[in-house]
Amino acid sequence: MSNNTKWLASVQSLEEAQSLNECLPDILDMKQPAQGALGALPLDVVKNVVKWASGRCLTSATVGDLPMQVQFIEPAIMKMAETGVDYVKVGLFGGDEQAECLQELTPVIKQLNTPVIAVTFADRHYEKDVIKQVLQTGFSGVMIDTAEKNGRSLLDLWSVDALTDFVNVVKDAQQLCGLAGALRIDDIATLRTLQPDYLGFRSALCPDRKRNGTLSVTLAKTIASALQ
Numbered sequence: 001m002s003n004n005t006k007w008l009a010s011v012q013s014l015e016e017a018q019s020l021n022e023c024l025p026d027i028l029d030m031k032q033p034a035q036g037a038l039g040a041l042p043l044d045v046v047k048n049v050v051k052w053a054s055g056r057c058l059t060s061a062t063v064g065d066l067p068m069q070v071q072f073i074e075p076a077i078m079k080m081a082e083t084g085v086d087y088v089k090v091g092l093f094g095g096d097e098q099a100e101c102l103q104e105l106t107p108v109i110k111q112l113n114t115p116v117i118a119v120t121f122a123d124r125h126y127e128k129d130v131i132k133q134v135l136q137t138g139f140s141g142v143m144i145d146t147a148e149k150n151g152r153s154l155l156d157l158w159s160v161d162a163l164t165d166f167v168n169v170v171k172d173a174q175q176l177c178g179l180a181g182a183l184r185i186d187d188i189a190t191l192r193t194l195q196p197d198y199l200g201f202r203s204a205l206c207p208d209r210k211r212n213g214t215l216s217v218t219l220a221k222t223i224a225s226a227l228q
């Protein structure tokens with residue numbers, strides 16, 4: 001972890017990853033935006049991107065918008081970890097089953113060699129205690145994102161003060177801290193003052209912010225230079 005905020009770009013294919021060859025993000029994140037906030041890509045696509053990146057940047061991949069039940073989440077984490085990705089990202093979508101699910105996932109996550117990042121959501125019920133649960137479960141980092149991709153951004157939903165508190169709680173716990181959720185290029189200046197470890201982008205990488213469309217290298221370069 002450093003004081004320099006890094007950037008994460010979500011790509012949906014090997015072609016999109018390759019288009020970023022000249023401006024690789026710090027974390028090349030793999031997800032299927034058309035299948036939800038954390039839509040999962042097929043494992044062979046993830047494997048191919050990891051192979052292509054060959055250590056030039058870190059990689060992460062999401063396991064899908066899954067119900068908070070260990071029978072769905074455990075196999076999805078195990079299979080995604082086998083792709084060789086550096087981080088697996090799992091959404092904490094809340095609900096009555098979440099606490100039990102996290103308890104059951106604890107031995108799985110603690111024994112896995114691949115670090116797992118918990119993704120919480122600014123537009124879902126959020127309790128500060130979730131960070132404590134995440135720590136007990138063995139996650140290596142916490143990210144906040146938006147579950148509903150309806151144009152509302154993280155800063156539309158949470159105040160700078162609330163986000164500052166989130167970053168401080170996560171970083172005080174020595175966890176990797178990421179902020180995402182329909183971030184705009186103009187949000188970078190504000191959000192980097194909070195010193196999260198990274199900012200994550202998909203919508204801002206796509207023309208007209210259409211996150212299911214195709215990523216634009218020009219927009220990626222703009223984001224990269226805004227974070228320099």
Ligand SMILES: O=C[C@H](O)COP(=O)(O)O
Pocket residue numbers: 008010029031145146149180181182183200201202203204211
């Ligand atoms: O992990 C980062 C996300 O892919 C952000 O997606 P978004 O900018 O469309 O909310």
